[in-house]
Amino acid sequence: MTDGKQVRNSAYKHLVLIIVGTLLWWADGLAQAQHNFPGLVDAHIHYSHDAWERTPPQKAISLLRKAGLRKAFVSSSSDQGTQKLYALDPALIVPVLRPYRKRGELGSWMYDETVPGMLKSLLASNYYAGIGEFHAFGDDIDLPVLRAVIDLALEYRIFLHAHSDSDAVENIFSYNPKAVVLWAHSGFENSSEVDRMLSLYPNLWADLAFRFEHERDGRVTSEWRRLFVKYPDRFLLGTDTYTPERWYYVIENADSARVWLQDLPSEVAHNIAWKNAERLMESLGK
Amino acid sequence: MARIRHIVFGVMLIASLSVISEDSVVFTETELGFIQSHGPWPPVFEGDSSNRLSGDPRAIVYGARLFSDLRLSRDGSISCATCHVPENNFVDGLSLGKGIEDGVRNTTTTSNLAFNRWFGWGGDADSLWMQNIRPIVSRAEMDGVQAVRNLHESDLEFGGWFMELQGEAVQQSSDEEMLVLVGKAMAAFLETQITGVTSFDRFRIALLSGDQRQMQRYPISAQRGLKLFSGRGQCSVCHFGPNFTNGEFAETGISYFTSKDVDNGRFSGIENVKTSPLSLLGKYNDKPQSGNADKTRFLRKRHDSFGQFRIPGLRSVAETGPYMHNGSLETLHDVVGHYSHIDLDRLHTDGQSILKPLNLNTTEIDDLVSFLKSLSDDN
Numbered sequence: 077m078t079d080g081k082q083v084r085n086s087a088y089k090h091l092v093l094i095i096v097g098t099l100l101w102w103a104d105g106l107a108q109a110q111h112n113f114p115g116l117v118d119a120h121i122h123y124s125h126d127a128w129e130r131t132p133p134q135k136a137i138s139l140l141r142k143a144g145l146r147k148a149f150v151s152s153s154s155d156q157g158t159q160k161l162y163a164l165d166p167a168l169i170v171p172v173l174r175p176y177r178k179r180g181e182l183g184s185w186m187y188d189e190t191v192p193g194m195l196k197s198l199l200a201s202n203y204y205a206g207i208g209e210f211h212a213f214g215d216d217i218d219l220p221v222l223r224a225v226i227d228l229a230l231e232y233r234i235f236l237h238a239h240s241d242s243d244a245v246e247n248i249f250s251y252n253p254k255a256v257v258l259w260a261h262s263g264f265e266n267s268s269e270v271d272r273m274l275s276l277y278p279n280l281w282a283d284l285a286f287r288f289e290h291e292r293d294g295r296v297t298s299e300w301r302r303l304f305v306k307y308p309d310r311f312l313l314g315t316d317t318y319t320p321e322r323w324y325y326v327i328e329n330a331d332s333a334r335v336w337l338q339d340l341p342s343e344v345a346h347n348i349a350w351k352n353a354e355r356l357m358e359s360l361g362k
Numbered sequence: 363m364a365r366i367r368h369i370v371f372g373v374m375l376i377a378s379l380s381v382i383s384e385d386s387v388v389f390t391e392t393e394l395g396f397i398q399s400h401g402p403w404p405p406v407f408e409g410d411s412s413n414r415l416s417g418d419p420r421a422i423v424y425g426a427r428l429f430s431d432l433r434l435s436r437d438g439s440i441s442c443a444t445c446h447v448p449e450n451n452f453v454d455g456l457s458l459g460k461g462i463e464d465g466v467r468n469t470t471t472t473s474n475l476a477f478n479r480w481f482g483w484g485g486d487a488d489s490l491w492m493q494n495i496r497p498i499v500s501r502a503e504m505d506g507v508q509a510v511r512n513l514h515e516s517d518l519e520f521g522g523w524f525m526e527l528q529g530e531a532v533q534q535s536s537d538e539e540m541l542v543l544v545g546k547a548m549a550a551f552l553e554t555q556i557t558g559v560t561s562f563d564r565f566r567i568a569l570l571s572g573d574q575r576q577m578q579r580y581p582i583s584a585q586r587g588l589k590l591f592s593g594r595g596q597c598s599v600c601h602f603g604p605n606f607t608n609g610e611f612a613e614t615g616i617s618y619f620t621s622k623d624v625d626n627g628r629f630s631g632i633e634n635v636k637t638s639p640l641s642l643l644g645k646y647n648d649k650p651q652s653g654n655a656d657k658t659r660f661l662r663k664r665h666d667s668f669g670q671f672r673i674p675g676l677r678s679v680a681e682t683g684p685y686m687h688n689g690s691l692e693t694l695h696d697v698v699g700h701y702s703h704i705d706l707d708r709l710h711t712d713g714q715s716i717l718k719p720l721n722l723n724t725t726e727i728d729d730l731v732s733f734l735k736s737l738s739d740d741n
Contacts, residue, residue, distance in 0.1 A: 130619055179705070179707040180705070180707055182706075182707065183706075286665045286666070286710060288664045288665055292662065293662065316665075316710070318707070318708075318710055319669065319708050320619070321617065321618050321619055321624045321626075321668075321669055322668065322669070324623055324624045324626065325626070325629075325665075325668045328629070328668070
């Protein structure tokens with residue numbers, strides 16, 4: 077054997093050892109995380125028409141199961157997608173009723189006066205845990221369609237999954253303090269604003285979909301740690317599959333959450349992982 | 363400083379206002395600011411500090427030979443130039459690249475790579491030399507690690523270049539060391555592939571200096587397109603600077619499904635560059651003390667990295683279709699049409715607020731295309 081080949085083989089051995097070691101370390105960490113958080117609840121999944129065209133219901137359910145979810149809050153434009161998944165796996169799927177008939181209505185639905193009628197008809201015939209995710213900001217809440225939607229949520233004792241700024245959420249509670257709101261993306265507000273809102277409104281819950289400020293490289297940042305500990309029973313996980321391709325992100329997001337959850341006190345972590353979602357449902361008698 | 367900038371803009375504005383006629387377009391201060399940023403061309407390239415062969419004339423010759431040699435692939439059927447065709451602006455003209463196997467991404471031009479910050483549609487590489495190694499190692503593209511070794515062991519000329527630049531024979535180098543040298547030599551060659559001055563560049567200089575005669579040589583349609591590009595369209599926000607790219611990544615409403623699952627673009631790109639021993643964080647960076655690895659050190663995956671792709675430079679864009687990461691848009695009219703009617707539901711509402719449907723009419727689409735065509739070297 078030449079010197080060159082010896083050097084090469086030695087380098088190979090080192091490389092193989094490093095790769096194997098890294099893989100074992102990574103697999104051990106992930107296995108530990110999965111052991112600690114075997115079943116998560118993802119509170120922010122959409123399954124609209126373009127999603128079911130590319131990812132049929134059976135495949136979609138298998139992706140959710142592969143992500144290790146015990147429950148998935150699913151809404152869709154139209155509602156057909158949600159019903160397809162619920163029919164296939166009612167133990168996994170928590171149906172949420174979206175007020176959109178198809179994609180492209182998120183900026184116009186609040187002016188469509190046929191929406192409350194459509195929702196009423198679906199609520200009368202199907203089971204839902206909430207209405208949403210809908211997009212409404214500021215004074216949109218004063219519009220008749222929004223008022224009707226809030227009334228329906230109270231009538232059916234279900235939550236409102238609101239993609240809204242603080243003003244809109246405050247307007248909802250101002251209209252009816254008994255409303256229960258799951259605040260999509262925690263409003264994309266900063267931690268101090270989320271703190272203010274949670275302290276003011278006991279019926280407000282917040283999902284962490286599409287947020288990344290709360291963790292860095294698997295460690296929870298100090299300001300969000302304070303928030304999670306201060307409100308241990310108010311935060312939920314979420315992915316937000318706003319394009320059909322993002323169904324393939326549910327697994328990544330769940331794995332990533334399992335890592336940063338480990339950085340929190342165990343009880344708080346389990347609350348965020350799944351217990352808070354169960355509590356939200358229980359609070360509404362679901 | 364801000365005052366000086368205002369004075370400069372004021373002069374530019376007066377210069378442009380002074381030539382209002384049916385043959386010219388008036389630009390706002392904001393538009394003029396963007397237009398100014400699109401030059402001068404070419405910018406000064408100071409070399410790649412991570413690559414000791416950057417600018418080395420021997421490496422440039424050696425790299426050029428490597429680039430065109432079929433013996434870099436496992437079965438001797440493919441060279442870099444097979445896909446990056448020099449006579450075709452260094453692209454293959456196909457929607458999806460084709461190596462030993464069918465690819466899942468569009469082949470991008472290798473022109474103007476010297477000015478890139480990240481490489482590949484997903485930014486899997488943080489240096490040009492790292493990027494050059496990827497297709498050689500990829501089983502689907504060239505699968506050529508052993509082939510590269512064979513080439514240097516069997517061809518005295520290549521073996522000699524290697525010996526001269528590496529200081530030892532290829533037989534004494536590990537595969538990784540061998541590939542790094544080959545990647546760096548090809549990078550030295552590719553850094554020299556800079557596109558020429560265009561009619562847009564001449565217009566830009568004329569506009570900034572108030573040379574009305576020269577300005578009027580630039581087609582009025584291209585001028586209107588430039589105004590849209592730098593104004594209402596907000597294209598210049600991402601397609602910024604002399605090479606018409608801010609060097610980063612964006613989700614632009616293009617599907618990223620593949621025939622099997624999805625191509626998640628930047629998300630995997632970040633993971634790959636952070637974990638590769640060939641990144642600037644590794645031992646092959648020739649000048650780590652310069653801080654050239656900071657961009658990689660502080661890189662982290664975000665939710666919106668999933669499905670983002672690199673914002674390409676636009677010089678010679680008229681000659682490098684089809685377009686987008688998956689080659690799904692055949693012509694520049696298709697690209698402009700896509701942005702004109704972009705589906706906001708495909709973009710996260712708190713994400714790419716820059717992108718909004720422009721609802722351009724036919725003339726406006728033609729104007730934008732006319733402007734984009736003016737980014738080609740007309741010599």
